[in-house]
Amino acid sequence: MINLKDVSYVRLGSPDLEAAETFATGCLGLEVAERGRKSIYLRSDERSHTLCYSEGDPKDQSVGFEVEDEEALQQAAASLEALKHHVRAGSAEDAEKRKVKAFIGFDDPSGNHIELVVRPERSGRRYFPTRDAGITGFSHIGLNSTNPARDERFWTQVCNARVSDRIGDIPLMRVNSIHHTIALVRAPRAGIQHVNHQVQTNDDVLRSFYFLSERRVPIVFGPGRHPTSGARFLYFKGPDGMVFEYSVGVDEIDDEGTHRARQFGFEPTSFCMWGAKPAGLALPDGR
Amino acid sequence: MMPSNTPLLASVCYVRIAAREPLASARFASEIFGLQRVAEHDGEIAFRSDNRFRTLSITGDKSDGASVGVEAWSDAALDELEHLLRDNGFSNRRASEEECRKRHVQAALLTHDASGNPVDVVTRPTQSGRRYFPSRDAGVTQFHGVGLRSKEPAGDLKFWSTLGAEVSDWVGDIAYLRIDGLHHRIALYPSTRAGLLYAAFEVETLDNIMQSSYFMQEHQVKIVQGPGRQPVSQQIFLHVEGPDGIILSYVNGMECLDGQARRTRQFPRTSESLCAWGSESNDVPELSAQLRSERSRREQ
Numbered sequence: 001m002i003n004l005k006d007v008s009y010v011r012l013g014s015p016d017l018e019a020a021e022t023f024a025t026g027c028l029g030l031e032v033a034e035r036g037r038k039s040i041y042l043r044s045d046e047r048s049h050t051l052c053y054s055e056g057d058p059k060d061q062s063v064g065f066e067v068e069d070e071e072a073l074q075q076a077a078a079s080l081e082a083l084k085h086h087v088r089a090g091s092a093e094d095a096e097k098r099k100v101k102a103f104i105g106f107d108d109p110s111g112n113h114i115e116l117v118v119r120p121e122r123s124g125r126r127y128f129p130t131r132d133a134g135i136t137g138f139s140h141i142g143l144n145s146t147n148p149a150r151d152e153r154f155w156t157q158v159c160n161a162r163v164s165d166r167i168g169d170i171p172l173m174r175v176n177s178i179h180h181t182i183a184l185v186r187a188p189r190a191g192i193q194h195v196n197h198q199v200q201t202n203d204d205v206l207r208s209f210y211f212l213s214e215r216r217v218p219i220v221f222g223p224g225r226h227p228t229s230g231a232r233f234l235y236f237k238g239p240d241g242m243v244f245e246y247s248v249g250v251d252e253i254d255d256e257g258t259h260r261a262r263q264f265g266f267e268p269t270s271f272c273m274w275g276a277k278p279a280g281l282a283l284p285d286g287r
Numbered sequence: 288m289m290p291s292n293t294p295l296l297a298s299v300c301y302v303r304i305a306a307r308e309p310l311a312s313a314r315f316a317s318e319i320f321g322l323q324r325v326a327e328h329d330g331e332i333a334f335r336s337d338n339r340f341r342t343l344s345i346t347g348d349k350s351d352g353a354s355v356g357v358e359a360w361s362d363a364a365l366d367e368l369e370h371l372l373r374d375n376g377f378s379n380r381r382a383s384e385e386e387c388r389k390r391h392v393q394a395a396l397l398t399h400d401a402s403g404n405p406v407d408v409v410t411r412p413t414q415s416g417r418r419y420f421p422s423r424d425a426g427v428t429q430f431h432g433v434g435l436r437s438k439e440p441a442g443d444l445k446f447w448s449t450l451g452a453e454v455s456d457w458v459g460d461i462a463y464l465r466i467d468g469l470h471h472r473i474a475l476y477p478s479t480r481a482g483l484l485y486a487a488f489e490v491e492t493l494d495n496i497m498q499s500s501y502f503m504q505e506h507q508v509k510i511v512q513g514p515g516r517q518p519v520s521q522q523i524f525l526h527v528e529g530p531d532g533i534i535l536s537y538v539n540g541m542e543c544l545d546g547q548a549r550r551t552r553q554f555p556r557t558s559e560s561l562c563a564w565g566s567e568s569n570d571v572p573e574l575s576a577q578l579r580s581e582r583s584r585r586e587q
Contacts, residue, residue, distance in 0.1 A: 202493060203516060203563060210565025223514075225494060232493075274494065275501030 002076040002159040004175040007141060007182075008064040008120045009049060009098070010195050012242060013056030020053040020239045027217055027236075028197070028244055029133025029208075033123070039097070043129075044197050045137030048099045048121035051195070058240035061192045062105070062113035063141055065175070066120055070102055073118050077104050083158060090115070109154050110146045111190035133246070134204030135197045142193035142243075145184040155182060164253060165228040168266030172228055179229040179251040194235060194243040198250065205232050205246055212236050224276035228264060235278075295368055295451035296466045297358040299432050299473060300412045301390075302486045303331070303344045305352030306531045312345045315529035319508055321425030321499075322488070329389060335421075336488050340391050340413035342430035343486060354397075354405040355433055355483070356390065357450065357466075358412055365410050368450060369396055372408075375449045382407070401442025402481035404435050408450070425502075426495030427488045431538050432472035434484035436573060440477050447473060455544065456519040459556025463519060468545040470520035476573035484573055485526055485534040489541075496525050496537050503527050512574050515566035519554060526574065534571070 014020045021040050024030045030042040033049045041049035054060070067073055077087045090103035101119035108114050129135065145151040152171045155161040161173040164180050172180035185193040199205060209223045212234075220243055221235035231247040238244050253259050264270035268277060306312040313332045317324040322334040325341060330348060333341035346352035359365040372379050379398035387395055393411035400406060421427060437443045440460055452464040455471050463471035476484050490496060500514050503525075511534055513525035522541040528534050554560040558567055558576045568574035 206514060206516070206564040214565070223497065225497065274497040275505070 002079060002116070003067060003072060004116075004159050004161065004181075005066040005068065006176060007138070008047070008066045008100070008117055009052060009138070010141065010192060011052045011054065011060075011062045011064070011098075012192075012240070013058050013060030014053045014240055015055070015058070016239065017053055017055055023238050024051065024053070025130050027131070027212060027215060028238065029129050029131040029135050031127055031129045041099075043123065043127050044135050045127050046122055047138075048123045050138035052098075058242070059191070060113075062115055063143070063192065064098065064100070064103070064115040064117045064120070067116050067118060070118050073102055073104060073116055076116050079158065080104075080106050107190075108143075109150050110144060112143055112192075113190075133197075133208055134199040134201060135246075136200055137198055138195070139178065139198045139247075139250070140181045140183065140196045142183045142185050142196075142245075144187035144189065144191045144193050146187065146189065148184045148186050151184055155184075162256075162259075163261040164251075164259070165262045165264060167228065167264045167270045170266075171261075174253060177252045177254060177256070179231075179253060192242070194245050196245040196247055199246045199248050201248060202232055205234050205248055208246055209234050219279070221278040222272070222276050224272035224274045227270060227273040228262070233272075293364070294360055294466065295364045295371075296408075297360045298467070299355065299430070300339065300358040300409065301342045301344070301356035301430070302433055302483060303346065303352060303354045303356070303390075304483065304486075304533060305349045306345050306347065306533060308530055309345050309347040311530040312533055315508075315533070316343060316345060316535065317422060319423075319503075319506060319529070320488075320527070320535045321421050321423035321427060323419055323421040331389060333391075335415065335419050336427050337419050337429035338414055339430070340415045342488075351386070351389075353483070354390075354407045355435070356392070356395075356407045356409050356412065359408050359410050362394070362410055365394060365396060365408060368408055371449050372396070372398055372446075375445060377401075377446055377449065379408075400435070400437075400446040400481075401439035402435075402437050404437075404443075404481050404483070406446075425499055425537070426490040426492065427537070428491055429489050431487040431489040431541075432474075433486055434474045434476055434534075434536075434573075436478035436480055436482045436484050437475040438478060438481050440475060443475050447475070454551045455549075456552045456554065458519060458554045458560045461556070465544065468543050470522070470542045470544060478573050483533075484571075485536045487524070487536040487538045490537045490539050493523055493539060496523055496539055499527075499537055500525050511571050512562070512568035513566050515562035515564050518560060518563040519552070526568070526571075 033043045034041040038055040042051040044050045085106045088105040099121040100117040103117040105115045163171045165172045173182045175181045218237040225232045229250045231250040233247040235245045326333045331344045331346040334343040336342045379396045382395035391413040392409035396408040455463045455465045460477045462475045464473040509528040511526040520541045523539045526536045
C-alpha cells in the first residue's frame with residue numbers, strides 16, 4: 001500500500017513563462033519564489049513552492065504526492081514495479097529542481113504523470129503575494145481518467161485513497177481528513193483537469209469573481225457551491241487552457257472509520273447547489 | 288409618560304407599494320421573488336414573509352396605496368410620537384377606522400418625511416396564527432427593512448431622528464439608520480425624487496442569495512446589484528427589479544450592534560464602500576458610487 005500524505009506540487013509546461021507569471025501573480029494570486037532561466041516557482045502557502053512552470057509543452061504535466069520517507073518511497077517503487085508500472089528513478093539533479101529530498105515518477109493507469117516525493121521543502125518566510133486573493137494553500141487536483149472505475153481501484157487499492165463521495169461513477173477521493181485531494185474526471189486522455197487553491201472566506205470567492213470578470217479572465221464555472229464537499233467555488237481559465245479553482249469551506253472527514261461514500265446523481269445540481277452552469281469547462285461524463 | 292429607556296419604535300413592519308400594473312407586480316412578488324400571496328382587499332394584494340399577517344402589499348391606488356409602516360413600541364409611544372412629530376414640524380393625523388383596516392393595524396398616525404415619503408406609525412400590526420409558507424423556496428425568513436429615496440436629506444434625517452432612529456454609518460451622504468439591535472433597518476439615499484428605493488427581505492443563508500441570483504438570471508429578471516456585501520454592515524445582498532421598476536432585495540448577515548454605544552463612521556462614496564466584493568449598480572444612481580442627477584443621466 002502506497003501511503004500518500006498530501007499533494008505537494010503541480011508542474012506544468014508552458015511555451016510562454018512570462019505570460020504564466022503574469023497570470024499567476026496578477027490574477028491567481030501566487031507569490032514568485034524563484035525565477036530560473038527556464039522555470040518559475042510559485043508559492044501558495046508555507047511550502048517553498050506548490051506550482052512550477054517550465055518552458056515546454058503544455059501537455060507536460062505532473063503532480064507530486066508526498067510519502068513518509070525514503071523507505072516508503074522504495075517500497076512504493078517496488079509495489080508499482082510488481083504491478084508492471086514503469087517507475088522512473090528521480091536523479092539528484094531533478095530532485096533539486098523539485099525542491100525535494102528524493103522522488104520517483106510513474107504513470108497512473110490513465111497515463112497521468114505522477115511523482116512520489118520525500119521531504120518537500122518548506123520556507124522559513126511566510127507566503128506573501130502581490131494580489132490579495134486570500135489564498136491559504138494549494139489543496140487538490142482534478143485528474144483526467146479514461147476509466148474512472150479502474151483508476152479508482154488504483155488510487156484506493158494500490159494507494160491509500162478513500163472515496164468520500166461519488167457523482168455518477170466519478171469518485172472524490174481523500175488521502176487525509178480533507179474531503180478530497182484527488183477528483184477523477186472522465187476524459188478521453190490523461191491530463192490535469194484543474195488545480196485547486198483554498199481561500200480564506202466566501203468573500204474571497206465572490207471578490208475574485210468580480211475581479212477576474214473585470215479582467216476578462218474566462219470564468220468557466222461558478223461562483224457556486226458543491227453539495228458534496230460543501231465548498232464554495234470558482235473555476236477560471238489560466239494560461240494554456242489550464243483551469244484553476246478557488247474554494248473555501250471544504251468538509252473535513254473526521255469519522256474516518258464510519259464515513260460511507262454518498263452517491264450523488266450525475267446531474268448539474270450534484271456539481272452546484274446554487275444553480276451555476278459550467279461554461280467552457282467539460283463536466284465529466286458520468287456514465 | 289414613556290419610561291425613558293424604552294425605544295419609541297419597535298420595527299419596520301410593512302411596505303405598501305402603488306404600482307401601475309399591480310397584477311404583474313404581484314406575480315413578480317410571489318412567483319419570482321418568492322413571497323406568500325395571502326389576501327386581497329379593496330384591490331390591495333397582500334404578501335407574507337414571516338409570522339406577520341402581511342409585510343408587503345401592492346395596489347393600483349396611487350392616492351393612498353403607498354406607505355412604509357413602522358411599529359410604535361406601545362400606545363403610549365404612539366401618543367408621544369404624535370406630539371414629537373408635531374413639535375418638530377411634521378404634520379400628522381390619526382388614521383380613520385377604514386384606513387386602519389386597510390393597513391391591518393389597530394391605530395396609526397399618518398405622516399410623511401420631509402421628502403414627502405408617506406410613513407404610517409402604527410400599533411399592533413396584525414400577526415398570523417399560521418406559519419409562513421411560500422410557493423418558492425427562496426429561504427425568506429422575515430421582512431427586514433427599506434431603502435428610501437430622499438430629496439431632502441437633512442429634513443428626512445430630522446424626521447427619522449424624531450422617531451428615535453440613529454445614524455449607524457454614512458457612505459457619502461447615504462445614511463444607514465438604526466432602530467433596534469441591527470446596523471440598520473432604514474437607509475436614506477440622496478435622490479432627485481422621493482419614493483421607495485427597495486424593500487429588503489432577510490433569507491436564511493448566503494446559499495439562498497446565490498441560488499436566487501442564478502434563478503433570476505435563468506428567468507431573465509434584471510439584477511440591479513449583487514450578489515454583493517455591504518462593507519458598512521457586513522450584509523450580503525441581491526437587489527432585483529420587478530415590473531414598474533420596483534426593487535425587492537434579499538439580504539443576509541447584517542452586523543448586530545446590540546445596543547453597544549458606537550460612534551457613527553464616515554465612508555467615502557466609492558464602489559468599495561458600497562460593495563466589498565465588487566458588484567456595481569449601473570442603472571440605479573442611488574445605489575451607485577457616482578450619484579448622477581436625472582438631467583445628466585438623460586444627457587448620456
